[in-house]
Amino acid sequence: MTGRKLLDQIIIALTLLTTIATVGVFVYTNVIYKKELPSNQKELTSLKEDFGELNFPSTYVLDKITLNLESATRRLRFLDVQINLVLFNQDDSEILDQYKPQIYDIVIDVAAAISPEELNSLSGKLIFESRIKKRINELVKKRVVKEVFYSKFVVQ
Known part of the structure; x- marks a missing residue:
């Protein structure tokens, strides 16, 4: 001590x-x-x-689409894609149901306008995404699609 x-x-x-x-x-x-x-x-x-x-975004899932792509070579190229559309409002999925055939046509048109090499790049995927979003919103004459996601995206 x-x-x-x-x-x-x-x-x-x-x-x-x-x-x-x-x-x-x-x-x-x-x-x-x-x-x-x-x-x-x-x-x-x-x-x-x-x-x-919490407000979870609603998604609208399109069926898997397989497309033949035009190639500069004779080799056959195709795109296998599964698209998920993120909507601004849950009720907008009913609107998209009415335009489903036109939406698939938009996806086909946009994919056909881009070369397979460009689709395989990151910038090509972003262009593809923005064009699909823009064209679908123009089709329904309302801002319905907020974002576009791919759950499957294969170019061969």
Whole structure:
């Protein structure tokens, strides 16, 4: 110790107080306080409320399309694509259902206007995406398509 009686007594008192406080917190948290287990029903309703506030974008999935592409060589080239359209509004999918044949025609026209080499590049895919989005929005005379995603895009 320090050799001073008063200082030694203060150090012992503080150490004792700290030990008692630590034991008290331990006893309270492990013996006295019992936390209520969450009920499944409460957690389920809480999750539904939390996810109800989130706004997930709605998508419109087109069927897989396989197209022959015009090539400068005699070699046959084709595009195998699966397109997902992200819509501004969930109700717009009904509008796109009415124009489904025209939408497939737009995809075919836009793909035919781009060379296979360009379609295989990143810039070509971005051009393809922007032209499809623009033409579909022009077709329905309303901004319906927000983004275009490919779940499959193969040029061979």
